[in-house]
Amino acid sequence: MRIALIGSGYVGLVSAACFAELGHEVTSVDNDAAKIAALERGEVPIHEHFLPELLKRHHRKRLNFSTSIMESVRASEVVFITVGTPQSETGEADLSFVEAVANEIASAIDGRKVIVEKSTVPVRTCESIRKSLLINGALPDSFSVASNPEFLREGTAVLDFLYPDRIVLGADDDYSASVLQEIYSPLTNGSYYLREDAISFTSSTAPQARLILTNAKSAELIKHASNAFLAMKISFINAVANISEAVGADITEICAGIGSDSRIGAKFLNAGIGYGGSCFPKDVQAFHAVANQCGYEFGLLTEVMRINAEQRRRFLYKVRSALWTLRGKKLAVLGLAFKGGTDDVRESPAIAIVEALLREGAQVRVYDPAATAKARLIIPKDGVLYASDPYGAAEGCDALLVLTEWKEFANLDLDRVRSILKYPIVIDGRNLYDPKEMADAGLLYYSIGRAVGVPRAMSSTVHSREATHLCPITSSASLQPAVTAL
Numbered sequence: 149m150r151i152a153l154i155g156s157g158y159v160g161l162v163s164a165a166c167f168a169e170l171g172h173e174v175t176s177v178d179n180d181a182a183k184i185a186a187l188e189r190g191e192v193p194i195h196e197h198f199l200p201e202l203l204k205r206h207h208r209k210r211l212n213f214s215t216s217i218m219e220s221v222r223a224s225e226v227v228f229i230t231v232g233t234p235q236s237e238t239g240e241a242d243l244s245f246v247e248a249v250a251n252e253i254a255s256a257i258d259g260r261k262v263i264v265e266k267s268t269v270p271v272r273t274c275e276s277i278r279k280s281l282l283i284n285g286a287l288p289d290s291f292s293v294a295s296n297p298e299f300l301r302e303g304t305a306v307l308d309f310l311y312p313d314r315i316v317l318g319a320d321d322d323y324s325a326s327v328l329q330e331i332y333s334p335l336t337n338g339s340y341y342l343r344e345d346a347i348s349f350t351s352s353t354a355p356q357a358r359l360i361l362t363n364a365k366s367a368e369l370i371k372h373a374s375n376a377f378l379a380m381k382i383s384f385i386n387a388v389a390n391i392s393e394a395v396g397a398d399i400t401e402i403c404a405g406i407g408s409d410s411r412i413g414a415k416f417l418n419a420g421i422g423y424g425g426s427c428f429p430k431d432v433q434a435f436h437a438v439a440n441q442c443g444y445e446f447g448l449l450t451e452v453m454r455i456n457a458e459q460r461r462r463f464l465y466k467v468r469s470a471l472w473t474l475r476g477k478k479l480a481v482l483g484l485a486f487k488g489g490t491d492d493v494r495e496s497p498a499i500a501i502v503e504a505l506l507r508e509g510a511q512v513r514v515y516d517p518a519a520t521a522k523a524r525l526i527i528p529k530d531g532v533l534y535a536s537d538p539y540g541a542a543e544g545c546d547a548l549l550v551l552t553e554w555k556e557f558a559n560l561d562l563d564r565v566r567s568i569l570k571y572p573i574v575i576d577g578r579n580l581y582d583p584k585e586m587a588d589a590g591l592l593y594y595s596i597g598r599a600v601g602v603p604r605a606m607s608s609t610v611h612s613r614e615a616t617h618l619c620p621i622t623s624s625a626s627l628q629p630a631v632t633a634l
């Protein structure tokens with residue numbers, strides 16, 4: 149199948165490389181000439197496992213790059229729209245890029261095309277694209293519009309594409325349904341997984357993607373509802389973690405207990421400093437706005453957002469409780485990306501916390517394995533130093549803060565950490581360590597939803613209330629003085 153993807157961002161580029169991997173002839177299009185030139189030179193603009201390998205494998209064979217929507221649409225049978233849908237000031241998704249692309253596609257259509265919306269959009273966007281194509285001169289019989297939401301996670305996007313839990317196709321006519329099914333057939337019939345050169349992945353489940361064929365509106369709602377549900381799961385467990393912390397229970401054991409019920413599942417139950425990234429914060433808000441427009445007040449989502457914001461404030465409260473005042477304190481920060489495995493810092497809780505620490509007068513020495521370059525563009529310069537490894541960040545600091553769940557942060561040499569910190573204090577916003585292990589290593593260890601790990605040598609000086617009731621159960625309003633404007 150000849151496929152064009154309009155928009156070579158994170159979703160567009162990964163999808164383009166993976167469609168080429170499945171055997172299709174693909175053109176990845178972007179109006180950013182510098183980005184296309186870099187891709188032509190073989191540069192990879194995002195940090196994504198397996199992407200460099202796939203781009204190298206298919207570039208100039210089944211995968212090409214272009215800045216021309218007109219030429220690419222004319223050369224393709226199927227056109228995926230993969231441009232950004234940022235958040236507008238009102239919280240709704242800003243669909244102006246989608247509209248602009250639809251208008252350009254309309255004037256390029258020269259034969260039967262299937263136009264597929266892949267960016268995350270509110271329900272009824274396919275309907276709007278259809279109208280836009282018509283009023284811009286496309287003939288009704290010359291196109292179909294369908295929805296094919298993506299469920300890729302940054303950091304594991306290639307594997308998520310090639311080994312999906314499900315493929316959702318929202319088609320309102322038989323032609324677009326059959327074209328889309330053909331595109332994904334190597335995954336749904338399992339033939340891709342038999343190839344010797346397939347990107348491999350060890351999974352306990354048989355690799356054969358489940359297909360969900362529905363109409364466009366349902367597909368659009370599946371995407372928003374999926375992200376909102378996952379965000380709700382995270383806020384729920386964070387709320388439970390706050391209770392767990394207050395009573396001296398252990399949230400990781402609670403999660404094991406809850407998650408082993410197959411109706412609930414163990415995934416996305418990691419308590420921490422809240423969700424971030426370019427998807428959940430924007431999509432929960434946009435889905436809330438969609439509900440409002442439908443005349444439904446989706447109060448549950450308001451609470452999901454409130455808990456998420458409060459989680460950062462609670463972490464700051466914890467830092468202050470451990471260190472008393474922050475002005476002039478030197479703090480080591482591990483992690484700037486919004487999660488491990490990516491260089492993306494958009495809506496990163498780690499960045500918000502670093503900025504709050506700086507406002508409070510702390511000096512911060514940060515380390516992130518991939519996100520430093522992007523973080524430097526956002527974080528104020530004064531008071532921040534960048535280290536080249538975790539130990540360089542920790543050297544001489546009053547405490548070590550873990551803000552991103554990078555795997556390598558879970559395997560630090562604890563003796564070395566203790567010996568280079570000025571005070572042996574670790575405040576972990578991602579629960580990467582066992583409190584007992586940390587205490588045994590001589591570190592005073594604060595985490596989320598668990599009692600403080602207190603080294604034997606300090607047990608007489610650290611008050612038991614601190615060990616169990618570190619952050620009071622209270623409304624977010626009363627946490628405000630701890631941190632302003634987080």
Ligand code: UGA
Binds near residue numbers: 299301420486553
């Ligand atoms: C998310 C969804 O997981 C994808 O399915 C979806 O395709 C994507 O959004 C999108 O709409 O494009 P992503 O934003 O890459 O993917 O990241 P996630 O792995 O979902 O993590 C989101 C945030 O939640 C991160 O800040 C992470 O640290 C946090 N998180 C995740 C937790 O705090 N606890 C958890 O248990 C899991």
